[in-house]
Amino acid sequence: MLKWFRERRRRRVRARAFPGEWDAVLETLPLCRRLPDADRTELRGHIQVLLDEKRFEGCAGMAITDEIRLTIAAHAACLLLHRKTAYFPQLESILVYPHAYEAPSERHIGDYVVEEGTEVREGESWYRGSMVLSWDDVQRGVSDLSDGENVVLHEFAHQLDDESGEADGTPLLEGRRQWRNWVRVFQAEYEALQEADARGRRTLLDPYGAESPSEFFAVATECFFERPRKLGQRHPELYDQLRRYFRQDPAAW
């Protein structure tokens, strides 16, 4: 019953008129400009739902504006097109800092020694409830489509990964067959990136993806939307798996 009410509300929210000023913000975002027209209509509906359901909070003196909310929601919504979606069900709030922020860190040295310190972060996705983003880095990521880096796509990809119950680089897939193919391709590509990184070779995928399967999925998602043609040429199987999962073909845009 709850689900029925939620679906009904979402249908209404998606159908709301999309303000002209919001469209003006979308026009400034290279990824949104590149989307086919039909996708942009769907995107607007998803943005409305995200703005309706997620809380945006400014941190360290940051005031949340429509530009901030729309920029973040629009890129998150790009990951939802053409699929039945639950709208990142584990995510309640998005905390936005003006700049990269310092967070306490622990570094393991050997088996028994932990060095405590701080590290600078651009964003992070916590398993339950909230995501943290630095507005500086969001702007840098969304304005340049050729660098393959986009912290919003990255953090929301982690949310999709978490939906399957485990942050293991495998989001919710359609069936056993898709799952088998996904695991085969991702495993091989992940190991290849680890090896290239260990040898210091330049890679199309951000070497940060060699950290873990879940980081690999996040950086592959960034590359899929930002540098689709290159990804399709150099990693055709990986591109194909992402194309099937996202039900989008950005290389053809």
Ligand SMILES: [Zn+2]
């Ligand atoms: Zn990450």
